Amino acid sequence: xxxxxxxxxxxxxxxxxxxxxxxxxxxxxxxxxxxxxxxxxxxxxxxxxxxxxxxxxxxxxxxxxxxxxxxxxxxxxxxxxxxxxxxxxxxxxxxxxxxxxxxxxxxxxxxxxxxxxxxxxxxxxxxxxxxxxxxxxxxxxxxxxxxxxxxxxxxxxxxxxxxxxxxxxxxxxxxxxxxxxxxxxxxxxxxxxxxxxx
Amino acid sequence: xxxxxxxxxxxxxxxxxxxxxxxxxxxxxxxxxxxxxxxxxxxxxxxxxxxxxxxxxxxxxxxxxxxxxxxxxxxxxxxxxxxxxxxxxxxxxxxxxxxxxxxxxxxxxxxxxxxxxxxxxxxxxxxxxxxxxxxxxxxxxxxxxxxxxxxxxxxxxxxxxxxxxxxxxxxxxxxxxxxxxxxxxxxxxxxxxxxxxx
DNA sequence: ACAGTTCTCTACCAATTGGTAGAGAAAGCG
DNA sequence: CGCTTTCTCTACCAATTGGTAGAGAACTGT
Numbered sequence: 001x002x003x004x005x006x007x008x009x010x011x012x013x014x015x016x017x018x019x020x021x022x023x024x025x026x027x028x029x030x031x032x033x034x035x036x037x038x039x040x041x042x043x044x045x046x047x048x049x050x051x052x053x054x055x056x057x058x059x060x061x062x063x064x065x066x067x068x069x070x071x072x073x074x075x076x077x078x079x080x081x082x083x084x085x086x087x088x089x090x091x092x093x094x095x096x097x098x099x100x101x102x103x104x105x106x107x108x109x110x111x112x113x114x115x116x117x118x119x120x121x122x123x124x125x126x127x128x129x130x131x132x133x134x135x136x137x138x139x140x141x142x143x144x145x146x147x148x149x150x151x152x153x154x155x156x157x158x159x160x161x162x163x164x165x166x167x168x169x170x171x172x173x174x175x176x177x178x179x180x181x182x183x184x185x186x187x188x189x190x191x192x193x194x195x196x197x198x
Numbered sequence: 199x200x201x202x203x204x205x206x207x208x209x210x211x212x213x214x215x216x217x218x219x220x221x222x223x224x225x226x227x228x229x230x231x232x233x234x235x236x237x238x239x240x241x242x243x244x245x246x247x248x249x250x251x252x253x254x255x256x257x258x259x260x261x262x263x264x265x266x267x268x269x270x271x272x273x274x275x276x277x278x279x280x281x282x283x284x285x286x287x288x289x290x291x292x293x294x295x296x297x298x299x300x301x302x303x304x305x306x307x308x309x310x311x312x313x314x315x316x317x318x319x320x321x322x323x324x325x326x327x328x329x330x331x332x333x334x335x336x337x338x339x340x341x342x343x344x345x346x347x348x349x350x351x352x353x354x355x356x357x358x359x360x361x362x363x364x365x366x367x368x369x370x371x372x373x374x375x376x377x378x379x380x381x382x383x384x385x386x387x388x389x390x391x392x393x394x395x396x
Numbered sequence: 397a398c399a400g401t402t403c404t405c406t407a408c409c410a411a412t413t414g415g416t417a418g419a420g421a422a423a424g425c426g
Numbered sequence: 427c428g429c430t431t432t433c434t435c436t437a438c439c440a441a442t443t444g445g446t447a448g449a450g451a452a453c454t455g456t
Binding site for chain 1: 220342359363
């Protein structure tokens with residue numbers, strides 16, 4: 001999250017934003033280099049190929065999101081709905097400040113299978129924990145009974161979709177100012193709460 | 199939906215799939231031409247530029263989805279939750295058969311503003327009707343009271359997200375066979391029902 | 397058979413793509 | 427000081443990009 005200072009970190013940073021906003025294929029090395037303010041060759045010194053850069057960007061992003069989620073889970077209260085709310089809010093903040101973050105995760109499905117598989121491996125422990133946790137909460141009657149695998153994916157899809165598609169929100173007349181953001185977050189939390197209450 | 203026969207329609211058809219799957223920027227005219235089985239120049243005869251092709255593909259897709267949704271609304275029962283279920287099922291069928299459809303709508307946010315604005319104009323009447331309808335149902339106490347603008351966008355994000363991100367589902371161990379699809383659709387409908395029940 | 401559209405083709409173009417080769421600063425270190 | 431490592435640069439490359447020019451089929455109506 002912190003904009004770091006070395007050339008390598010600056011490259012990672014700009015590449016994250018550009019890849020997430022426009023898609024990996026749509027962003028050229030020349031463009032990244034120009035925005036960072038170095039020659040393209042400098043990119044290729046730090047990352048021997050574009051694929052390599054993409055992979056490092058993805059790994060760093062997945063890692064960053066995982067850290068944010070872990071922290072939110074640990075800090076959150078015991079009630080499952082409160083906990084979900086805490087996680088959503090934790091993800092919402094960096095996602096709104098840098099919309100590219102979640103957009104990047106989406107780019108996964110457009111990458112060669114081996115790459116996306118490696119990123120998926122990164123996320124799997126987190127997803128597994130979430131699923132297991134939901135299952136126990138359902139057994140305890142504190143969450144609506146359902147298929148936890150799919151519902152974790154549904155919740156993810158809702159949060160990611162809404163955070164990365166300003167166009168869809170514009171269609172219904174939403175605007176991205178502070179008040180709009182607060183309203184959006186509140187509705188998102190209420191939506192998930194209603195969807196998961198027993 | 200029907201695979202039509204003229205050269206122009208074949209081009210539109212393949213372009214829809216390829217743009218939706220890989221993103222507009224990632225697909226070249228040469229690639230489309232090759233898959234259709236014609237020379238690139240034939241594409242540029244029917245659509246004077248790539249931008250023009252993109253625009254026609256988007257318009258056709260938006261139109262197609264709008265027709266499906268309209269039909270589902272008209273055929274559905276009066277109860278709002280049943281009606282939502284009918285629409286989701288109606289969208290789910292073509293979306294799963296051709297995942298590119300919803301993926302394409304997502305591409306909107308990556309296009310030049312004028313283009314995305316024109317597509318948005320196409321969708322707006324539908325969204326407006328949905329919002330107005332939700333509002334009256336809420337007033338009648340048959341839907342959970344909330345901000346209908348945002349909740350329409352949320353429901354859209356959930357359906358689109360889940361239908362276009364097989365990767366996210368793979369992470370939680372989901373598989374795309376017939377049984378998996380049925381399970382997914384059932385959970386999706388239950389999720390939305392729970393989220394919108396008063 | 398005719399001329400006129402309608403359609404698809406080959407041949408080419410300038411610009412951009414990811415990537416290579418290797419020179420030259422800059423900085424640590426004896 | 428000199429030597430080595432770390433870093434960034436200019437110059438270039440083959441391949442691919444969206445797009446142009448214009449020739450030739452193939453089907454029209456007469």
